[in-house]
Amino acid sequence: MLLDLLGYIGIAVFAASGALVGVHRRLDLFGVCVVGITTGIGGGIIRDLLLGIHPPTSLDTWPNITVGFFASLAVFGAHRQMGKVRRGVLVLDAFGMGLFASTGATIALASGGSALSGALIGTTTAVAGGVIRDVLVNEVPLLLHRDLYALPALLGASTVVFADVLALPENVGLVVGTVLATGLRLLALWRKWNLPLARNLPVL
Amino acid sequence: MLLDLLGYIGIAVFAASGALVGVHRRLDLFGVCVVGITTGIGGGIIRDLLLGIHPPTSLDTWPNITVGFFASLAVFGAHRQMGKVRRGVLVLDAFGMGLFASTGATIALASGGSALSGALIGTTTAVAGGVIRDVLVNEVPLLLHRDLYALPALLGASTVVFADVLALPENVGLVVGTVLATGLRLLALWRKWNLPLARNLPVL
Amino acid sequence: MLLDLLGYIGIAVFAASGALVGVHRRLDLFGVCVVGITTGIGGGIIRDLLLGIHPPTSLDTWPNITVGFFASLAVFGAHRQMGKVRRGVLVLDAFGMGLFASTGATIALASGGSALSGALIGTTTAVAGGVIRDVLVNEVPLLLHRDLYALPALLGASTVVFADVLALPENVGLVVGTVLATGLRLLALWRKWNLPLARNLPVL
Numbered sequence: 001m002l003l004d005l006l007g008y009i010g011i012a013v014f015a016a017s018g019a020l021v022g023v024h025r026r027l028d029l030f031g032v033c034v035v036g037i038t039t040g041i042g043g044g045i046i047r048d049l050l051l052g053i054h055p056p057t058s059l060d061t062w063p064n065i066t067v068g069f070f071a072s073l074a075v076f077g078a079h080r081q082m083g084k085v086r087r088g089v090l091v092l093d094a095f096g097m098g099l100f101a102s103t104g105a106t107i108a109l110a111s112g113g114s115a116l117s118g119a120l121i122g123t124t125t126a127v128a129g130g131v132i133r134d135v136l137v138n139e140v141p142l143l144l145h146r147d148l149y150a151l152p153a154l155l156g157a158s159t160v161v162f163a164d165v166l167a168l169p170e171n172v173g174l175v176v177g178t179v180l181a182t183g184l185r186l187l188a189l190w191r192k193w194n195l196p197l198a199r200n201l202p203v204l
Numbered sequence: 205m206l207l208d209l210l211g212y213i214g215i216a217v218f219a220a221s222g223a224l225v226g227v228h229r230r231l232d233l234f235g236v237c238v239v240g241i242t243t244g245i246g247g248g249i250i251r252d253l254l255l256g257i258h259p260p261t262s263l264d265t266w267p268n269i270t271v272g273f274f275a276s277l278a279v280f281g282a283h284r285q286m287g288k289v290r291r292g293v294l295v296l297d298a299f300g301m302g303l304f305a306s307t308g309a310t311i312a313l314a315s316g317g318s319a320l321s322g323a324l325i326g327t328t329t330a331v332a333g334g335v336i337r338d339v340l341v342n343e344v345p346l347l348l349h350r351d352l353y354a355l356p357a358l359l360g361a362s363t364v365v366f367a368d369v370l371a372l373p374e375n376v377g378l379v380v381g382t383v384l385a386t387g388l389r390l391l392a393l394w395r396k397w398n399l400p401l402a403r404n405l406p407v408l
Numbered sequence: 409m410l411l412d413l414l415g416y417i418g419i420a421v422f423a424a425s426g427a428l429v430g431v432h433r434r435l436d437l438f439g440v441c442v443v444g445i446t447t448g449i450g451g452g453i454i455r456d457l458l459l460g461i462h463p464p465t466s467l468d469t470w471p472n473i474t475v476g477f478f479a480s481l482a483v484f485g486a487h488r489q490m491g492k493v494r495r496g497v498l499v500l501d502a503f504g505m506g507l508f509a510s511t512g513a514t515i516a517l518a519s520g521g522s523a524l525s526g527a528l529i530g531t532t533t534a535v536a537g538g539v540i541r542d543v544l545v546n547e548v549p550l551l552l553h554r555d556l557y558a559l560p561a562l563l564g565a566s567t568v569v570f571a572d573v574l575a576l577p578e579n580v581g582l583v584v585g586t587v588l589a590t591g592l593r594l595l596a597l598w599r600k601w602n603l604p605l606a607r608n609l610p611v612l
Contacts, residue, residue, distance in 0.1 A: 049253060
């Protein structure tokens with residue numbers, strides 16, 4: 001099924017981003033794979049915990065973790081070539097984020113969650129992997145302090161919920177949600193959009 | 205209901221404390237709201253995960269997140285005035301902590317948990333939001349190394365359990381637990397009470 | 409039952425390692441106990457969350473937390489003597505890790521998880537306490553960047569799963585899994601084995 005394939009692409013891309021951070025932090029092969037796989041499947045695991053799906057799909061079946069493992073391994077072996085494809089990675093990452101937001105929201109609604117939980121759990125699915133990655137390597141999560149990331153995820157998940165309220169076919173919400181989230185993220189990257197900071201900060 | 209209202213006050217106060225930390229870390233508007241809301245509703249989400257309430261109430265219904273959002277927004281806009289009310293924030297924070305400890309313990313007991321789980325999950329509810337806030341912004345959680353915080357929470361939650369064992373009306377445990385936890389916390393702040401450190405530390 | 413006793417030893421050892429880190433970070437008595445207990449029972453709580461056991465056993469019954477508390481207290485009081493027994497602590501820690509990997513995998517299989525979830529949740533049980541400890545005190549988790557730790561855990565958990573597939577008695581898997589995991593970990597410590605790092609790192 002196309003959706004599964006897209007899901008694997010999302011996991012691979014997120015795993016690659018985690019593995020690359022691990023390589024730069026000089027983790028060993030296992031550490032790189034752990035950070036990579038965790039980043040790739042972490043969002044889905046958090047989603048399943050919130051929805052009461054036990055054990056989480058990514059821990060219970062092979063495909064997700066296999067994809068995350070090979071993506072991490074590829075980065076470990078070929079990280080020197082990664083610099084050249086950084087723009088490509090950012091585009092794929094935006095696509096993975098959009099996809100996770102939409103699929104996360106869809107799964108939350110299918111589990112009987114409210115419209116709100118669809119939007120919030122979808123967003124959480126999209127951003128949690130990156131937060132886990134950053135906390136593991138001891139950094140303030142990127143999503144908290146650089147450019148627009150979680151807002152596009154919220155847009156994508158909300159689109160899925162909106163399509164559900166309108167009783168549109170599930171695939172419509174998935175596709176439109178993914179396109180909107182990915183598109184807004186790419187637009188924000190391209191135009192260097194940022195949200196405002198609080199002004200006149202007191203000296204700490 | 206009075207208890208719901210008190211619960212919202214607790215969320216608002218915790219969210220404000222998280223948002224203030226976010227402002228000082230120079231997060232953007234979204235980051236400030238994310239840290240604020242997470243701090244406000246994080247304790248309740250962890251509580252629901254531990255008790256198997258899926259999806260967590262704070263993600264499934266509007267009031268909690270709405271309260272957290274507006275409290276964060278208020279801090280983002282008015283953080284310069286916050287310094288003047290720091291003492292007020294500490295008092296409100298103590299009150300929120302006491303309330304979360306008592307309500308967390310009550311909900312745990314109502315979910316069929318043992319007396320021990322009531323005391324521990326109540327305490328966890330009271331302190332988890334602050335721990336999440338500190339981990340997100342990459343600091344050693346305050347509760348681990350400064351003044352008495354978790355112990356008053358444990359006292360409040362244990363009071364609720366004790367009232368339950370005595371078959372007192374639920375509201376008695378809630379009120380007395382909240383008052384005791386809040387009171388001990390304020391007393392500790394006022395008298396600058398601290399627990400002892402280990403002595404004669406070896407050089408690391 | 410012997411297994412329960414072994415489980416308590418594992419909790420005590422992990423709690424001691426967490427408490428020792430807390431003492432060195434100059435946390436107060438409560439902070440030391442919180443980090444110690446959390447390190448000791450954290451792996452089991454994560455395991456129960458993943459498996460949908462609510463509330464987690466360690467929060468619902470007394471023995472685990474009591475063991476963690478007294479182990480932490482002992483370290484707080486006697487940390488100056490700990491340096492002399494560092495080798496002993498490492499051996500006990502390796503044993504605790506092996507035991508948690510095996511028991512975690514056994515419990516996951518008993519909860520109806522797949523072979524994969526047995527291996528992964530067993531490994532998670534063995535390493536999660538240490539990760540929580542390191543994140544709490546704001547360090548990059550040890551397991552990510554120093555010597556072989558998670559791989560022996562994976563070996564132990566996989567052994568349990570393999571024994572289950574072969575329909576061997578549960579105790580066989582438990583014992584062989586614990587011995588293999590502990591043995592590989594000790595061998596790695598003794599021979600200073602490490603996994604490879606990625607080479608030719610770009611300057612960051």
